[in-house]
Amino acid sequence: MxxxxxxGVVGAGLVGSLxxxxxxxxxxNVTLFELRPDPRSDSESRKSLRSINLAVSDRGxxxxxxxxxxxxxxxxxxxxxxxxxxIHDATGTKQESQIYGLFGESINSIDRQFLNVCLLNEIxxxxxxxxxxxxxxxxxxxxxxxxxxxxxTKDSNIERFEFDFIVGADGAHSQFRYQLQKTMRxxxxxxxxxxxxxxxxxxxxxxxxxxxxxxFAIDPNHLHIWPRKDYMLIALANGDxxxxxxxxxxxxxxxxxxxxxxxxxxxxxxxxxxxKLIGEEGLRTAFNSxxxxxxxxxxxxxxxxxxxxxxxxxxxxxxxxxxxxxxxNCGFEDVHVLMKLIDKNNGDAKSAFxxxxxxxxxxxxxxxxxxxxxxxxxxxxxxxxFFLFRKKVDYFLGKYANGxxxxxxxxxxxxxxxxxxxxxKAVEIEKRQRRVLRCIEYVTVGSIxxxxxxxxxxxxxxxxx
Amino acid sequence: MxxxxxxGVVGAGLVGSLxxxxxxxxxxNVTLFELRPDPRSDSESRKSLRSINLAVSDRGxxxxxxxxxxxxxxxxxxxxxxxxxxIHDATGTKQESQIYGLFGESINSIDRQFLNVCLLNEIxxxxxxxxxxxxxxxxxxxxxxxxxxxxxTKDSNIERFEFDFIVGADGAHSQFRYQLQKTMRxxxxxxxxxxxxxxxxxxxxxxxxxxxxxxFAIDPNHLHIWPRKDYMLIALANGDxxxxxxxxxxxxxxxxxxxxxxxxxxxxxxxxxxxKLIGEEGLRTAFNSxxxxxxxxxxxxxxxxxxxxxxxxxxxxxxxxxxxxxxxNCGFEDVHVLMKLIDKNNGDAKSAFxxxxxxxxxxxxxxxxxxxxxxxxxxxxxxxxFFLFRKKVDYFLGKYANGxxxxxxxxxxxxxxxxxxxxxKAVEIEKRQRRVLRCIEYVTVGSIxxxxxxxxxxxxxxxxx
Numbered sequence: 001m002x003x004x005x006x007x008g009v010v011g012a013g014l015v016g017s018l019x020x021x022x023x024x025x026x027x028x029n030v031t032l033f034e035l036r037p038d039p040r041s042d043s044e045s046r047k048s049l050r051s052i053n054l055a056v057s058d059r060g061x062x063x064x065x066x067x068x069x070x071x072x073x074x075x076x077x078x079x080x081x082x083x084x085x086x087i088h089d090a091t092g093t094k095q096e097s098q099i100y101g102l103f104g105e106s107i108n109s110i111d112r113q114f115l116n117v118c119l120l121n122e123i124x125x126x127x128x129x130x131x132x133x134x135x136x137x138x139x140x141x142x143x144x145x146x147x148x149x150x151x152x153t154k155d156s157n158i159e160r161f162e163f164d165f166i167v168g169a170d171g172a173h174s175q176f177r178y179q180l181q182k183t184m185r186x187x188x189x190x191x192x193x194x195x196x197x198x199x200x201x202x203x204x205x206x207x208x209x210x211x212x213x214x215x216f217a218i219d220p221n222h223l224h225i226w227p228r229k230d231y232m233l234i235a236l237a238n239g240d241x242x243x244x245x246x247x248x249x250x251x252x253x254x255x256x257x258x259x260x261x262x263x264x265x266x267x268x269x270x271x272x273x274x275x276k277l278i279g280e281e282g283l284r285t286a287f288n289s290x291x292x293x294x295x296x297x298x299x300x301x302x303x304x305x306x307x308x309x310x311x312x313x314x315x316x317x318x319x320x321x322x323x324x325x326x327x328x329n330c331g332f333e334d335v336h337v338l339m340k341l342i343d344k345n346n347g348d349a350k351s352a353f354x355x356x357x358x359x360x361x362x363x364x365x366x367x368x369x370x371x372x373x374x375x376x377x378x379x380x381x382x383x384x385x386f387f388l389f390r391k392k393v394d395y396f397l398g399k400y401a402n403g404x405x406x407x408x409x410x411x412x413x414x415x416x417x418x419x420x421x422x423x424x425k426a427v428e429i430e431k432r433q434r435r436v437l438r439c440i441e442y443v444t445v446g447s448i449x450x451x452x453x454x455x456x457x458x459x460x461x462x463x464x465x
Numbered sequence: 466m467x468x469x470x471x472x473g474v475v476g477a478g479l480v481g482s483l484x485x486x487x488x489x490x491x492x493x494n495v496t497l498f499e500l501r502p503d504p505r506s507d508s509e510s511r512k513s514l515r516s517i518n519l520a521v522s523d524r525g526x527x528x529x530x531x532x533x534x535x536x537x538x539x540x541x542x543x544x545x546x547x548x549x550x551x552i553h554d555a556t557g558t559k560q561e562s563q564i565y566g567l568f569g570e571s572i573n574s575i576d577r578q579f580l581n582v583c584l585l586n587e588i589x590x591x592x593x594x595x596x597x598x599x600x601x602x603x604x605x606x607x608x609x610x611x612x613x614x615x616x617x618t619k620d621s622n623i624e625r626f627e628f629d630f631i632v633g634a635d636g637a638h639s640q641f642r643y644q645l646q647k648t649m650r651x652x653x654x655x656x657x658x659x660x661x662x663x664x665x666x667x668x669x670x671x672x673x674x675x676x677x678x679x680x681f682a683i684d685p686n687h688l689h690i691w692p693r694k695d696y697m698l699i700a701l702a703n704g705d706x707x708x709x710x711x712x713x714x715x716x717x718x719x720x721x722x723x724x725x726x727x728x729x730x731x732x733x734x735x736x737x738x739x740x741k742l743i744g745e746e747g748l749r750t751a752f753n754s755x756x757x758x759x760x761x762x763x764x765x766x767x768x769x770x771x772x773x774x775x776x777x778x779x780x781x782x783x784x785x786x787x788x789x790x791x792x793x794n795c796g797f798e799d800v801h802v803l804m805k806l807i808d809k810n811n812g813d814a815k816s817a818f819x820x821x822x823x824x825x826x827x828x829x830x831x832x833x834x835x836x837x838x839x840x841x842x843x844x845x846x847x848x849x850x851f852f853l854f855r856k857k858v859d860y861f862l863g864k865y866a867n868g869x870x871x872x873x874x875x876x877x878x879x880x881x882x883x884x885x886x887x888x889x890k891a892v893e894i895e896k897r898q899r900r901v902l903r904c905i906e907y908v909t910v911g912s913i914x915x916x917x918x919x920x921x922x923x924x925x926x927x928x929x930x
Contacts, residue, residue: 178643181655185716185759189654190646294650
């Protein structure tokens with residue numbers, strides 16, 4: 001690069017912060033804008049950050065490592081690895097572990113806000129300029145090279161900045177995307193899922209050493225699931241010994257209970273063990289707070305407007321339901337894919353922007369659909385014996401037969417632990433594997449039937465004699 | 466109504482203006498807001514109004530009449546009735562008229578801006594407050610009864626107004642819809658069609674009396690079509706003797722010509738007669754202006770947020786492609802449907818708002834799809850002999866067999882001349898009619914084959930003797 005190019009990133013959440021770091025590490029002069037105040041100095045802003053726990057997996061880690069290996073190690077020190085699902089049965093007495101990886105791989109529970117603060121500290125260290133309290137109100141192109149971003153500051157002034165490239169990472173309700181829509185032919189859709197969620201909390205065990213494993217009321221190294229088909233409860237461990245638990249149910253179901261006592265009664269019957277873990281008070285408070293989350297899927301295309309050197313990444317480009325734990329991982333991968341395209345084009349970001357939609361569209365469509373489908377797996381299939389049998393065969397083949405005739409990698413492994421396989425490629429491979437699994441099932445069932453028939457024939461023969 | 470209720474309407478285009486008049490005629494205290502300056506006093510604003518001609522048909526007229534019979538008569542005095550399509554063939558020498566109605570019904574060409582000014586004058590007469598130059602920047606609910614609208618005025622002040630009901634009619638890129646999205650779970654999609662359009666103009670014939678029919682270069686009482694499959698040209702008459710002509714083509718096709726001469730060559734070969742009518746200068750100017758329109762389809766659901774007493778109507782709720790000439794008619798029908806729901810609920814607008822989406826959703830989905838499908842009919846099917854034969858049988862049955870066994874009404878008639886039949890009901894009826902038509906075709910083909918065979922048998926017989 002003969003001359004230092006400038007980048008304006010809108011949104012200092014997880015994906016925006018990583019994008020800012022990534023461009024900065026490539027030598028760009030980066031400015032990062034955020035509507036909210038700095039979460040490190042403002043307690044209100046801290047509270048308003050969404051608290052759904054995150055599971056960082058391979059794609060997220062690869063993207064972070066691409067940007068900064070050391071930073072990644074520092075962040076990963078604070079995660080709680082989850083090596084499988086822990087299925088809680090309806091009686092509240094039995095728990096069954098279903099391991100995620102073939103070789104002990106884990107997804108990693110981390111607090112969204114903690115990760116965000118880590119990234120912002122790295123940004124300060126990288127001397128990236130940050131501008132909090134800046135509300136985006138406009139964007140466009142100044143000329144063929146330069147684009148502008150316009151913000152309203154707290155004192156209602158309008159400030160205008162010019163950049164060579166502009167990046168929108170301001171979340172599902174992205175203002176950047178909305179402004180960009182006005183400048184180009186952008187397909188866009190948002191669709192609400194007929195589902196609501198309510199956050200609950202499992203407190204740490206009292207009187208235990210806050211550093212010991214004993215402070216956790218249930219095993220911290222699992223993602224806990226209470227699968228009940230139409231609704232389900234999940235829980236992820238936090239560093240302080242508590243668990244953030246989320247109750248997913250059809251939209252309006254919680255409101256159909258006439259009061260908190262009725263809701264508690266339902267909860268006690270459906271989740272007897274979780275009822276004790278969370279406690280009556282916590283359940284009552286959550287019910288009466290009337291805070292319910294909704295789930296939305298957002299898709300758009302194309303992701304870039306080359307004539308403005310503009311790109312949309314993260315939730316702003318693809319808000320997905322949380323059931324595959326890939327929202328943030330996919331957002332981090334957006335940054336990774338973009339950076340690799342810049343490398344491929346020998347530092348020419350303009351060409352990278354132009355290629356980005358073609359390179360990324362299919363994978364984003366794929367993971368949005370997989371995330372949606374995974375609700376059914378988490379809430380229903382995990383207790384289906386046929387599903388569990390198939391999963392066992394799948395994992396056995398993955399562990400011992402991978403590469404014998406052809407590669408064999410279970411779907412969950414490809415999505416969560418093999419960032420080198422794209423989402424769409426994973427679906428392709430899985431399709432072939434499913435065909436083979438079906439054949440194995442037919443052969444198994446056929447063999448059992450054949451043995452059975454042989455037995456019957458034997459008896460029949462004996463009987464005739 | 467014991468107490469006068471207030472309504473704030475955002476968008477003083479066609480649908481917003483009619484909605485303001487409709488609420489006002491029901492005794493509401495209405496304020497109408499518009500981002501742009503008053504088109505009657507501001508020449509810039511006049512220019513920026515879209516100039517695609519409109520075809521007012523039965524649904525639009527019914528809605529206007531519901532609001533004000535006399536106003537409707539005054540407006541209709543200025544329309545140019547179009548009783549059919551005029552198909553221009555590829556040689557530029559033949560024109561064929563295809564009549565729209567069974568009994569001479571017409572759709573009516575009218576200038577968008579003229580109609581808008583008519584409605585605004587009626588609004589002034591009805592003492593509806595108008596506030597031009599008001600940019601919507603926020604909306605929400607004050608309490609269970611009242612909602613607010615917040616605007617930025619030209620001098621950058623923020624003004625806030627409170628209303629019992631708020632109505633968004635601010636077009637395809639609606640700010641009202643965008644603000645409302647933030648307050649509710651709204652499904653939304655926008656999809657661009659792979660097509661562009663360019664406006665052209667056929668000037669009046671020189672030296673003719675400006676009041677005589679002779680001032681029109683082609684028959685004013687037809688919608689002229691030059692159907693060429695992948696692209697097409699249309700033309701609608703204006704009161705001054707000119708025609709507004711629109712060239713529709715695949716996105717980027719116009720840009721694929723390296724210069725205006727190449728484009729003119731193409732135009733001359735494809736539309737020899739239109740080439741002469743428009744003239745080289747007009748074509749060259751349009752090509753070099755680089756002004757191209759894009760076509761977008763917008764859908765959303767639900768249309769109302771009852772907790773804010775808010776509703777979205779017109780293009781803001783359903784922007785459709787222009788190929789059935791129903792965009793404005795459907796928007797006017799939105800107002801009509803809402804008013805009839807208020808009547809049904811004995812003046813209780815809150816209940817009407819709550820029922821509106823259920824009453825309207827299916828019809829809006831239907832017409833959006835019909836509009837899209839009609840490009841194929843206009844550009845391709847109108848010159849297919851099988852289509853024309855079917856259409857003739859269809860119209861014959863509509864004219865002479867309607868009500869003999871069951872109702873028989875051609876599709877175009879139901880959509881454009883029978884506002885009493887909803888869009889979705891029309892599709893249902895059409896499906897049945899198509900089945901009958903297919904039977905008739907089979908019988909006809911079968912009979913011809915049978916007669917043919919009989920003839921062959923006769924000859925064979927004679928030959929054997």
